[in-house]
Amino acid sequence: MASSASAEPILEVSGLVKHYPLTQGILFRKQVGAVKAVDGVDFTLHRGETLGIVGESGCGKSTVAKMLVNLEKPTAGEIRYKGEDVTGLSGKALRAVRRNIQMVFQDPYTSLNPRMTVGDIIGEPYEIHPEVAPKGDRRKKVQDLLDVVGLNPEYINRYPHQFSGGQRQRIGIARGLALRPEVIVADEPVSALDVSVQAQVINLLDRLQSEFELSYLFIAHDLSIVRHISDRVGVMYLGRIVEIGRDAEIYDHPTHPYTQALLSAVPVPDPEARERRERIILAGDVPSPTNIPSGCRFRTRCWKAEERCALEVPALAVPAEFRLSIGPAAHPSACHFAEEKQVVPPEEPPGQTRADHGDGAP
Ligand SMILES: Nc1ncnc2c1ncn2[C@@H]1O[C@H](COP(=O)(O)OP(=O)(O)OP(=O)(O)O)[C@@H](O)[C@H]1O
Numbered sequence: 324m325a326s327s328a329s330a331e332p333i334l335e336v337s338g339l340v341k342h343y344p345l346t347q348g349i350l351f352r353k354q355v356g357a358v359k360a361v362d363g364v365d366f367t368l369h370r371g372e373t374l375g376i377v378g379e380s381g382c383g384k385s386t387v388a389k390m391l392v393n394l395e396k397p398t399a400g401e402i403r404y405k406g407e408d409v410t411g412l413s414g415k416a417l418r419a420v421r422r423n424i425q426m427v428f429q430d431p432y433t434s435l436n437p438r439m440t441v442g443d444i445i446g447e448p449y450e451i452h453p454e455v456a457p458k459g460d461r462r463k464k465v466q467d468l469l470d471v472v473g474l475n476p477e478y479i480n481r482y483p484h485q486f487s488g489g490q491r492q493r494i495g496i497a498r499g500l501a502l503r504p505e506v507i508v509a510d511e512p513v514s515a516l517d518v519s520v521q522a523q524v525i526n527l528l529d530r531l532q533s534e535f536e537l538s539y540l541f542i543a544h545d546l547s548i549v550r551h552i553s554d555r556v557g558v559m560y561l562g563r564i565v566e567i568g569r570d571a572e573i574y575d576h577p578t579h580p581y582t583q584a585l586l587s588a589v590p591v592p593d594p595e596a597r598e599r600r601e602r603i604i605l606a607g608d609v610p611s612p613t614n615i616p617s618g619c620r621f622r623t624r625c626w627k628a629e630e631r632c633a634l635e636v637p638a639l640a641v642p643a644e645f646r647l648s649i650g651p652a653a654h655p656s657a658c659h660f661a662e663e664k665q666v667v668p669p670e671e672p673p674g675q676t677r678a679d680h681g682d683g684a685p
């Protein structure tokens with residue numbers, strides 16, 4: 324998506340954890356366990372790039388997003404913005420960082436207050452950050468934002484119910500841009516939209532990225548959506564990233580069994596390629612985040628699991644057998660028995676990959 328992606332980190336996340344306590348008792352509440360929604364997530368977002376985060380429902384994607392924009396406090400771990408740990412900040416310093424990391428939400432129907440006009444919705448962030456737009460300038464700024472996202476500036480006094488789903492998501496995006504952030508965390512921004520509208524909103528995000536030099540963390544549960552917009556992709560399972568790399572590395576050379584299973588379910592338009600593709604059906608359901616399996620958390624559904632998988636937690640690192648190669652399989656994968664497997668026929672000819680950096684690269 325981003326041709327101007329650089330190797331300069333803008334967000335660095337390490338050991339990020341969010342455990343929600345599970346309590347019992349009415350008078351004396353006692354903690355009896357925890358929902359391990361996010362359980363040790365590491366990634367780097369570089370300036371100007373789009374990092375896609377993909378995983379099944381409940382794997383912790385939205386919880387990561389909420390911690391990045393400070394809607395949730397991490398239980399443990401570090402979030403660095405331009406090198407500074409921002410997890411412990413408060414007051415003015417926190418507000419300054421929040422201004423630069425904004426979120427676009429999944430559901431354009433419920434995320435906009437139905438009783439506020441579009442002008443008030445988009446301009447609301449200026450109430451918290453009046454330094455960005457003094458009161459007299461706000462109307463003009465909001466109209467400019469409407470124009471930027473492809474809506475008629477004259478709609479400023481209308482209410483959300485007067486817009487279609489795609490238009491509402493444009494309003495959500497305009498609101499996300501109001502404070503001129505550097506990072507946008509987009510949590511499934513097109514999942515609630517019709518397929519025909521999805522492409523328009525993705526094209527808009529693409530254009531805005533170059534226009535405003537934005538870095539995106541783009542969350543989706545569908546690997547096929549993320550492919551067309553991401554420079555790199557991280558695959559999440561039960562609170563952790565299990566594989567991360569450039570998009571061609573993940574789509575054409577996946578080494579983690581979970582990624583391979585997800586890819587085997589991606590729609591393939593070419594019927595001949597669809598015939599040749601191997602379908603991997605995973606056994607069982609995703610375990611509860613209150614009771615995560617020992618060792619590799621994917622082992623209860625993995626067709627390759629061995630004794631070692633129950634005993635040792637696999638680290639998210641370039642697997643030893645690929646460490647000396649510079650090929651596309653040499654990217655971080657949390658599997659003791661990582662093996663390259665091409666599940667989907669490649670889409671792009673070799674040499675036409677996207678931005679040239681990865682978590683495993685210097
Ligand atoms: N406030 C909370 N209290 C307790 N558990 C929570 C809370 N918020 C989320 N969870 C649990 O944490 C886990 C991760 O939730 P999260 O919303 O981050 O998943 P997700 O990957 O975004 O899923 P989806 O694709 O459905 O949006 C789920 O099991 C969810 O039930």
Ligand code: SF4
Pocket residue numbers: 579580581619620621622623625626627628629632637657658659660661
């Ligand atoms: S570590 Fe074992 S259980 Fe986990 S993904 Fe690899 S082979 Fe499967």
Ligand SMILES: [Mg+2]
Pocket residue numbers: 384385386510
């Ligand atoms: Mg979610």
